[in-house]
Amino acid sequence: xxxxxxxxxxxxxxxxxxxxxxxxxxxxxxxxxxxxxxxxxxxxxxxxxxxxxxxxxxxxxxxxxxxxxxxxxxxxxxxxxxxxxxxxxxxxxxxxxxxxxxxxxxxxxxxxxxxxxxxxxxxxxxxxxxxxxxxxxxxxxxxxxxxxxxxxxxxxxxxxxxxxxxxxxxxxxxxxxxxxxxxxxxxxxxxxxxxxxxxxxxxxxxxxxxxxxxxxxxxxxxxxxxxxxxxxxxxxxxxxxxxxxxxxxxxxxxxxxxxxxxxxxxxxxxxxxxxxxxxxxxxxxxxxxxxxxxxxxxxxxxxxxxxxxxxxxxxxxxxxxxxxxxxxxxxxxxxxxxxxxxxxxxxxxxxxxxxxxxxxxxxxxxxxxxxxxxxxxxxxxxxxxxxxxxxxxxxxxxxxxxxxxxxxxxxxxxxxxxxxxxxxxxxxxxxxxxxxxxxxxxxxxxxxxxxxxxxxxxxxxx
Numbered sequence: 001x002x003x004x005x006x007x008x009x010x011x012x013x014x015x016x017x018x019x020x021x022x023x024x025x026x027x028x029x030x031x032x033x034x035x036x037x038x039x040x041x042x043x044x045x046x047x048x049x050x051x052x053x054x055x056x057x058x059x060x061x062x063x064x065x066x067x068x069x070x071x072x073x074x075x076x077x078x079x080x081x082x083x084x085x086x087x088x089x090x091x092x093x094x095x096x097x098x099x100x101x102x103x104x105x106x107x108x109x110x111x112x113x114x115x116x117x118x119x120x121x122x123x124x125x126x127x128x129x130x131x132x133x134x135x136x137x138x139x140x141x142x143x144x145x146x147x148x149x150x151x152x153x154x155x156x157x158x159x160x161x162x163x164x165x166x167x168x169x170x171x172x173x174x175x176x177x178x179x180x181x182x183x184x185x186x187x188x189x190x191x192x193x194x195x196x197x198x199x200x201x202x203x204x205x206x207x208x209x210x211x212x213x214x215x216x217x218x219x220x221x222x223x224x225x226x227x228x229x230x231x232x233x234x235x236x237x238x239x240x241x242x243x244x245x246x247x248x249x250x251x252x253x254x255x256x257x258x259x260x261x262x263x264x265x266x267x268x269x270x271x272x273x274x275x276x277x278x279x280x281x282x283x284x285x286x287x288x289x290x291x292x293x294x295x296x297x298x299x300x301x302x303x304x305x306x307x308x309x310x311x312x313x314x315x316x317x318x319x320x321x322x323x324x325x326x327x328x329x330x331x332x333x334x335x336x337x338x339x340x341x342x343x344x345x346x347x348x349x350x351x352x353x354x355x356x357x358x359x360x361x362x363x364x365x366x367x368x369x370x371x372x373x374x375x376x377x378x379x380x381x382x383x384x385x386x387x388x389x390x391x392x393x394x395x396x397x398x399x400x401x402x403x404x405x406x407x408x409x410x411x412x413x414x415x416x417x418x419x420x421x422x423x424x425x426x427x428x429x430x431x432x433x434x435x436x437x438x439x440x441x442x443x444x445x446x447x448x449x450x451x452x453x454x455x456x457x458x459x460x461x462x
Contacts, residue, residue: 092152141186149201194261204279386416
């Protein structure tokens, strides 16, 4: 097994700059802040490429410099030996039906101090929301490298992966992974029409009418005329002869029916460029909250009408959520969006939760039992029974001189009332010794769900 090592403090730190990309590696904090300049990172990328694959990639990416590779068998094989996903930050997670799919990100390398290890590109973890069981899958296809800070969404049983940061910088490639096929195989979406987005990471996405709508991010300036603002990060060119990167507020649409990239003509009060923000789609509105811009982590809230492309800025009360990046913003009903965690301008990792009421434009604190579990650069997915599943992320200051506390915990938030079916399921399980003889009379889908939940109960030892 091979791994690519990159020892550029700049790159890692520039990435950490989450917003500057809000990457663990150097959020703008990355090396833009002097106190972070002395921190050394190395990216170890588990690509599993053979020589033929490497030659093909060199031909496809003549503009990129291919790094020398050297074996790091101990670290590179770590995640393959686990029954549950490795701890990680900067990964993606999507839900199809009752299954959550997790891919990518990075974690601490066990034997290399503060160095970080990208998770294998061909590794997909699934979590069954009914049985509570994790399973690992090996995906095939032509996904070119391991990454963090990518944008992942699921549409009609297909996972779409765009952008991200890898050992050689940012990318604007896009891939699809059919999740309901007999086997998982990545497919790069080539021959797309129109002008694609610039290479970037830490961006957001809305989904509407079979369209993927990407917003913002941190990365290289656009090659071509793009509508919107690009704000150059003056600190990003200070390291290893980098051409420099910055924040943007570009909107790019990928029409999945016509395989065409385009940009809309927007009106209204446009948000500032940003990265490591969080996006949520509710009806025909695409919401965006917070993110990082220059040295600030924002607490502004905007939505764009996805039919008319008009921006609207919504007021955030003084007693509302503080500015943050690397947080999650998850729709949980046609009128509610759940906000959790993130990272403040003062470099505090947050564990607070909020509910945003769309129809009232109101914020309310959400009480929960995970206040001792702060998270940043985690993922959050809405489940079928009103829960929000938060996975992974970092529990401490990612930009400090201490080892990052990457997590593989799954935090469950019961945000909406349980359905009547869920209450009945729990009652049947509670009295399973008396009622199990009647289970075969149930409709097949309910019987299957009961057996899934029964397996979970047995696993928990009850």
